Amino acid sequence: MDKKEIQEQRIKGYFIDAAKELLKGEGLSVVSVRSVADKAGYSYATLYNYFKDLNDLIFECVRDFQAECETAVKSKIKKSGQGKDKIKATVQAYVEYFTEYSGVFELFFLERMGNIGNKQSISELIYTFLDRLCEPHWKYCIAQNIFDRELADKKKRQLRFCVMGMLLFYQNRFQPENYNKFIEVLNNQMEEIIGTSYPTKNETA
Amino acid sequence: MDKKEIQEQRIKGYFIDAAKELLKGEGLSVVSVRSVADKAGYSYATLYNYFKDLNDLIFECVRDFQAECETAVKSKIKKSGQGKDKIKATVQAYVEYFTEYSGVFELFFLERMGNIGNKQSISELIYTFLDRLCEPHWKYCIAQNIFDRELADKKKRQLRFCVMGMLLFYQNRFQPENYNKFIEVLNNQMEEIIGTSYPTKNETA
DNA sequence: TTGTGATATGAACAATATTAATTATCTTTG
DNA sequence: CAAAGATAATTAATATTGTTCATATCACAA
Numbered sequence: 001m002d003k004k005e006i007q008e009q010r011i012k013g014y015f016i017d018a019a020k021e022l023l024k025g026e027g028l029s030v031v032s033v034r035s036v037a038d039k040a041g042y043s044y045a046t047l048y049n050y051f052k053d054l055n056d057l058i059f060e061c062v063r064d065f066q067a068e069c070e071t072a073v074k075s076k077i078k079k080s081g082q083g084k085d086k087i088k089a090t091v092q093a094y095v096e097y098f099t100e101y102s103g104v105f106e107l108f109f110l111e112r113m114g115n116i117g118n119k120q121s122i123s124e125l126i127y128t129f130l131d132r133l134c135e136p137h138w139k140y141c142i143a144q145n146i147f148d149r150e151l152a153d154k155k156k157r158q159l160r161f162c163v164m165g166m167l168l169f170y171q172n173r174f175q176p177e178n179y180n181k182f183i184e185v186l187n188n189q190m191e192e193i194i195g196t197s198y199p200t201k202n203e204t205a
Numbered sequence: 206m207d208k209k210e211i212q213e214q215r216i217k218g219y220f221i222d223a224a225k226e227l228l229k230g231e232g233l234s235v236v237s238v239r240s241v242a243d244k245a246g247y248s249y250a251t252l253y254n255y256f257k258d259l260n261d262l263i264f265e266c267v268r269d270f271q272a273e274c275e276t277a278v279k280s281k282i283k284k285s286g287q288g289k290d291k292i293k294a295t296v297q298a299y300v301e302y303f304t305e306y307s308g309v310f311e312l313f314f315l316e317r318m319g320n321i322g323n324k325q326s327i328s329e330l331i332y333t334f335l336d337r338l339c340e341p342h343w344k345y346c347i348a349q350n351i352f353d354r355e356l357a358d359k360k361k362r363q364l365r366f367c368v369m370g371m372l373l374f375y376q377n378r379f380q381p382e383n384y385n386k387f388i389e390v391l392n393n394q395m396e397e398i399i400g401t402s403y404p405t406k407n408e409t410a
Numbered sequence: 411t412t413g414t415g416a417t418a419t420g421a422a423c424a425a426t427a428t429t430a431a432t433t434a435t436c437t438t439t440g
Numbered sequence: 441c442a443a444a445g446a447t448a449a450t451t452a453a454t455a456t457t458g459t460t461c462a463t464a465t466c467a468c469a470a
Contacts, residue, residue: 004416011417042418042419043418043419043420044419044420045418045419045420045421046417046418046419049416049417049418
């Protein structure tokens, strides 16, 4: 019975890996029951022995992608300075990840979730993802008296929505029209919300 | 030849009206070649005599919906005061429209556009829609020295992205968890970006 | 070795978009 | 007014999708 569990998880993993590869490569549009099963080396019908439906399988990828994104972000922000700089670098790396893997963006923010059992928990995982990535650096800012807790919370929310809105327009409506412009506007927005990296005076007041 | 044009436009209109009704009613998921043609009183194949494909037809609805939304917004903001109040009321009415007709939201922001001829122009139409709705009231604020032009532009952008992000999370990820909370957060964000409606001092400085 | 239960699969079904072929309709002209 | 030709509408057909189900296959226990 324990063996069964292990084997089942292993095979589920084959399907999930196949789906992840397709998502990162060609995007959601090529992820079908048949394409995933093909890549996993099984028949399409077999998939239904391990997942309720295709949506179920697809959303099992969220956690993996978050972990992957988190790793990428952490590696990229190493060189940048503490505090505000770190927050900005985090957002930049976050945005970079989702523009590189637009299939993952679709999955996280665009794909309608059917009646997955724990859909609410997955939603929340997605909703709070950027906040979680930035959290330690907001904490640092608070500790350094750059913001007070309340102000940090406000800015956190502003950042969350702003980044989301920008990503959506860029990915789905090609606005701004190229990546450089996009990043430029993003940095302007961050400047606006977070402020310059090395303030001359305490901003908490 | 002129007659032809008129007749063609008339029949295109039947399909477009049918699609619009379906979009506003049950949403994008029920809009299919068959359902639209059924409602229009034609066979599904007839649709292809008038539109390149389904996407082409669907995106022809954008202009109509924008006009409709604009009318709704203008009617709703009549009672509210000038300047900042008017901007806030506009955003509220805008958000109200898209939460009432989530099918229109899907069409505007979520639906992938195929290779429509003037896709870039439609993209831009969508991207700048909220800005256009608010434009006269920003102008008013500038005229009243509440903001200078540059600051107004910044705030315009912030508002655009913030509203977009909030709508996306609310519609697709059920965050915040109910409409009241959603509106509450929205108002907080607007307060943050635009400021209180009746400032005690000039904020341009 | 044989039977049992778990697992894998192909056939089948329903819904989808789209294209091609065919039929109906309408217009124009002899 | 009627037949030819153009235009419009429809039916038939193809391809792809998700999902279900009866059956085949395989591992392992009796």
